[in-house]
Amino acid sequence: MAEPVRVGVVGLGTVGSGVVRLLVESADHITRHAGRPIVVERAVCRDVGKDRGIKLAADRISTDIRTVSQDPSISVAALLVGGLEPARSMMVELLENGKDVVTANKALLAEHGPELFELARKKGRSIAFEAAVAGGIPIVAAIGECLAANRIERIRGILNGTSNFILSKMEEDGADYADVLKLAQAKGYAEADPAMDVDGTDATQKLAILAHLAFGVWVPWAEIPRTGIEGIDQGLMTYASELGYRIRLVARASRSDGELAMKVAPALVKIGTPLAETRGAYNAVSLVGDAVGRMFFHGLGAGQMPTASAVVADIIDTVVGRAAITFRTTGVLDAESPAARIDTADLHERHFLRVTASDRPGVLSRITGILGEHRISIASVIQHEPSEAAGGAVPLVIMTHACGANAMKKAVAHIDASDVVSAPSVCLSVLEE
Ligand code: NAP
Ligand code: HSE
Numbered sequence: 516m517a518e519p520v521r522v523g524v525v526g527l528g529t530v531g532s533g534v535v536r537l538l539v540e541s542a543d544h545i546t547r548h549a550g551r552p553i554v555v556e557r558a559v560c561r562d563v564g565k566d567r568g569i570k571l572a573a574d575r576i577s578t579d580i581r582t583v584s585q586d587p588s589i590s591v592a593a594l595l596v597g598g599l600e601p602a603r604s605m606m607v608e609l610l611e612n613g614k615d616v617v618t619a620n621k622a623l624l625a626e627h628g629p630e631l632f633e634l635a636r637k638k639g640r641s642i643a644f645e646a647a648v649a650g651g652i653p654i655v656a657a658i659g660e661c662l663a664a665n666r667i668e669r670i671r672g673i674l675n676g677t678s679n680f681i682l683s684k685m686e687e688d689g690a691d692y693a694d695v696l697k698l699a700q701a702k703g704y705a706e707a708d709p710a711m712d713v714d715g716t717d718a719t720q721k722l723a724i725l726a727h728l729a730f731g732v733w734v735p736w737a738e739i740p741r742t743g744i745e746g747i748d749q750g751l752m753t754y755a756s757e758l759g760y761r762i763r764l765v766a767r768a769s770r771s772d773g774e775l776a777m778k779v780a781p782a783l784v785k786i787g788t789p790l791a792e793t794r795g796a797y798n799a800v801s802l803v804g805d806a807v808g809r810m811f812f813h814g815l816g817a818g819q820m821p822t823a824s825a826v827v828a829d830i831i832d833t834v835v836g837r838a839a840i841t842f843r844t845t846g847v848l849d850a851e852s853p854a855a856r857i858d859t860a861d862l863h864e865r866h867f868l869r870v871t872a873s874d875r876p877g878v879l880s881r882i883t884g885i886l887g888e889h890r891i892s893i894a895s896v897i898q899h900e901p902s903e904a905a906g907g908a909v910p911l912v913i914m915t916h917a918c919g920a921n922a923m924k925k926a927v928a929h930i931d932a933s934d935v936v937s938a939p940s941v942c943l944s945v946l947e948e
Contacts, residue, residue, distance in 0.1 A: 519551060520549065521589045523555075523584075523614070524559070524593045525596055525605055525609070526593075526595030527595075529703035529819050533823030534593055534826045535558065535567075536823065537820070537823045538554070538555055539569070539570045539571075548831050548835075553830060553831070556575070556588060557577065558571055559578065561578060580601075584614065589614065591614060591615045591830055592616050593618070593826055593829075593830060594620060595619055596620070597620055598622060599623060599626055606631055606642075610642075611638065613640065615643075615838065616635070617643045617826055619644070621648060621720045621721050622716075622720050624642075624644055625723045625736040626720075636843075641838045641839045642842060643832060644724070646822050647724060648721045649674055650815055651815045651816070651821030653828070654725070658728040659728045662810075666804065667805075668803045669767075669769040670729055670766075671765060671790065671802070672718075673764065673765065674717070674722060675718040676818065677705045678718070678743070679793060680704055681696055682744060682763060684698070685747075685749060692747075696709060696713065699796075702796070704796050705817075713744050715742055715743040715779045715780070716741070718766045719737075719741045722736070722739060722766040722779060726775065729768070730768070732775070739777045739778065739779060740777070740779070744781055746941060750910060754869065755783050757897065758783070758897075759785060760784060760785055760791070761786055762783060762943070765781070765782040765790065765944075778862065782943055782946050783944070783946065785947050785948070788946075790946070796817045797813060799813045864920070867942070868913045868942045869912050870936060870940045871908050871909070872911050874907050875935075877935075882935065885926055885933065886913070889923075891922060892915060892916040893913055893915055895913070897911075
């Protein structure tokens with residue numbers, strides 16, 4: 516048997532503990548795939564006294580990154596600390612000291628990917644990041660390797676497990692938003708700061724990473740238009756369901772005329788389509804490649820062991836040398852790469868609009884009139900009998916025919932500025948497939 520490969524695990528939280536568990540409990544299986552044993556030589560965390568339920572001797576765990584970066588017996592490090600700092604400095608320290616790095620930290624890659632990739636290449640090292648996008652789904656390998664012959668035309672995904680868990684629990688059990696968020700945190704799905712899950716930041720950072728792989732451009736993630744799920748309530752879900760849709764947080768990127776249209780926002784997805792059937796902490800990615808056509812990927816996008824599955828696969832890839840080969844060409848596309856311009860104006864689609872209007876004569880015609888002024892055509896309208904609890908306000912739900920996103924935005928601003936509206940309207944894209 517060949518000499519073992521020694522790895523360092525930096526971060527022993529939900530994901531890091533899962534990685535140690537998998538490396539220990541599936542050691543024989545992993546050895547067969549890697550051609551040699553992979554052992555955890557060192558681990559790093561903040562609180563060395565914490566019981567993490569893992570089989571790792573106490574003297575192997577420290578708070579000092581240098582126990583990994585400066586140990587010459589360690590060739591691969593799994594960086595499983597979240598956020599930007601000290602994660603960025605840790606990654607630099609590991610690369611500078613000649614370690615190949617595997618990470619699940621999408622915030623770090625979305626923010627500092629270009630400079631970290633450049634440093635890794637300069638040092639002749641690799642960064643593998645399958646776990647950074649869509650947890651256990653091998654979407655990074657799929658786009659970066661298996662579909663390399665394709666020009667990717669479009670990506671649509673449910674990329675945040677926490678948001679999807681919240682939306683599907685609210686929809687299926689009528690659960691309260693705040694209660695489900697706490698449950699998602701307890702299950703280890705949420706970020707250390709769960710605002711990043713529910714405000715769309717996490718999904719947007721993952722979309723930026725996928726765009727790098729698929730289109731060869733590093734799009735600054737903060738420039739991608741994003742809306743989270745904080746404004747989604749039971750009322751919206753009930754209307755969506757009445758119309759034959761579910762609400763999902765959808766990340767989208769598409770290429771047309773050499774430009775990228777990108778957006779992360781809750782959208783109505785048609786019941787029966789794969790995105791609508793993606794529930795709980797599951798993620799999904801649908802994409803269109805020019806040769807392969809339409810593809811769909813589905814699997815757990817958050818949680819300890821699905822994420823550990825992706826991290827350990829990357830460790831094996833690094834050990835056998837596959838990661839180094841892939842990393843050399845990751846995101847390096849040719850002159851066909853679209854300009855890193857993000858433009859949502861060309862998203863021509865149907866919209867769902869909920870207007871909270873005053874219950875008085877002429878309101879419906881005033882609102883439909885404003886939509887008409889903006890040349891937006893109405894497909895259907897729902898207005899239920901007002902309840903006493905609504906205090907004179909009545910929800911009016913309108914489905915439009917396809918129209919430009921900008922025209923819709925202007926029309927909604929116009930409606931909300933009118934004297935017939937008593938609360939801000941909610942406008943969501945409608946995705947039919
Ligand atoms: P977590 O449970 O909060 O764990 C973070 C770990 O980092 C903890 O062990 C913590 O130590 C350690 N740490 C933090 N600051 C440190 C420092 N200054 N020095 C040494 N150690 C430090 O986070 P997680 O859920 O495992 O997520 C880790 C990464 O994976 C994040 O980037 C996250 O976005 C990503 N990710 C998570 C999931 C998921 O389902 N959870 C899925 C995919 C990707 P202590 O334990 O001692 O505090
Ligand atoms: N907080 C993330 C999510 C973890 O809920 O999807 C997986 O990246």
